[in-house]
Amino acid sequence: MYITITPQQTQGNFSQSAADYVAYLEKENESLSPPEQEHFFNQYGDKVTAEQVIAEIDGNTKKLSKHEPKFYAITVSPSKAELRQLKDHSKDLKAYTRELMKAYAQSFHREIHGRPPNIDDIKYFAKVEHQRYFKGTDREVRENQPMASKILELQHQKRRIQRGEEAGNLNLIKERIAQLEKSAPHKLEGKRIVQGMAKPGHQTHVHLVVSRRDASNSVSLSPGSKYRASEVMLHGKLVKRGFDRDQFYTQAEKVFDANFGYQRNFVEQYHSRKLMVQNPKLYYSTILGLPANEKALALKLLGKSGVHLPQIPTNKVQLALRTIKALKRGVEVAIKSGSIGI
Template sequence: MYITITAQKTDGNFSQSAADFVAYLEKENEQVQPLEMQYFFNQYGEQFSAEEVTEAIDKNTAKLKKREPKFYSITVSPSARELRQIEDNKNALKQYTREIMKDYAASFNREINGRTVTVDDILYFAKIEHQRTFKGTDKQVRENQPFANQILELKHQIRRISTGKEMGNIQKLQRKIRRLEHEAPHQQNGKRIVQGMKKEGNQSHIHIIVSRKDISNSVSLSPGSKYKASEVMMNGKKVKRGFDRDSFFAKAEKTFDKTFGYKRNYAESYRSRKDFLKNPKLYFSVLMGLPANEKAVAFKILGKSGVPILNIPTNKVQLAIKTFKRLKRGVDVALRSGSIGI
């Protein structure tokens, strides 16, 4: 499971409307027939249109300054293993979304009228998407880039020859291009992976747009708060503040496992990511100490994430000394790509 929370983008002052972001979330609907369109949903409703979502978020911004985000984006990306567990069931993904939004609300250290925040205080809309495209930051695109640069230069050369600006053999250059296309290290269905290409396989994920203000439009609920839990004096009263992302991520993982009876391997757990970041030696020690069958699954998960796992020493001390730097680079890549952890 990989979850991100991102503030509304800004180029100085924040846009006063969620229209652009909502339109971005409508991109898959541009390619399907009306009966196949995916609509927004929330805790209690279905089939909200883009216009209804934009209007609800835009109207819920009382007293927010121009330089304050009006909404946040939560992206929930189950792994291929997790999607197989629920058989990529759209209704199961909706069920999970509604459950983790309860976890989201519970992670606020806030009170509204003397009570804790609940999901009924959260104004949000969610949408399930089934496609992903390769980004310029993806490992496959980055490692293919030198080949892309050479191909582009050869195409420019062919264009110059075609217009008489340069002498040369076009057929020879075209053969070079075909060879480079084939030699690029990352291919999909026989084609060089490039930015914007659709990723094959199961890519279902969830986008959530959540208002900065509570549903009454009176209390600010920011998951971007730098405080986990604290109190501050405002108008002579103690006011709780803060959002515990660590708690939210941990709860979201437990909610999935409990809801769908998922047996989570250490290598894909939130605990493993924390161990890796805070105590790498402990991470590798636990990894090597797993039962044989669980260790095999862990290495398979890490291998698919691009972590170099061949010829790993079995002695824990030897592992920490000889392979730590090499493995750390690989796991860093996997964490950034969202392949493991949250």
């Protein structure tokens, strides 16, 4: 499971309206017939219009300055293995999102009218999407980049020749471009994978638009708070503050696993990613110390994520520092590109 929480910004400034983001989320519907289209939904409704989403999010910003985020975008991206566990991607992910947002509310260390926040305090709208596109950070795009750069250079040369700015053989340039296209390490249906190309297979995920203010428009609920769980005196009153991301991400996995019977491997767990950052040697030692079948699956998952796997020692005595370093480099690259769903 790969979950991101981000304040929406445009050219360094926080978006003053959810309109642009909602329009972006509606694009997938443009090529679909009405029965195939996905609608916005929230905790209690399945067919919320884009206009209602914009009106409710934009109208729930009391006391927020233009220098503060008005809403947060949350993206929930199940891995391919997690998607295989679902019977109906759209229906199951809607149900999961509703349970996930209960955990979101419970992760705030705040009080609303003297009580902890609950799901009815969260104003959010969500939308299921079934397509994803290659990004510049994806392994396939990165490893194709040397070819892409050479092709671009040749295309520029071809245009200069066509404009009469330099001499050259257009047929030879076309042949060279064709050779480079053919030799690209990653292709999809015979075409070189480039940024913006649709990814193959099941890519279903969920986008959420979550108001910074609670549903009563009286309390600020910021998942981007730098405070975890603390209390501070404000206007002579002791006020709770903070959002526990560790709790939220951990609960996100537990909710999915419990609802869909998913057996989560060590490298798929949120706490293992934290361990990789905090204590990489222990992280890789733990992987190599897993039972044979779990270790094999862990290494397979890492390999599918684009991690270069060196020859793995057969026991802890043989565990070499160079092996740990090689694994660390590969996993860090995969996590940065978002290809490891943790």
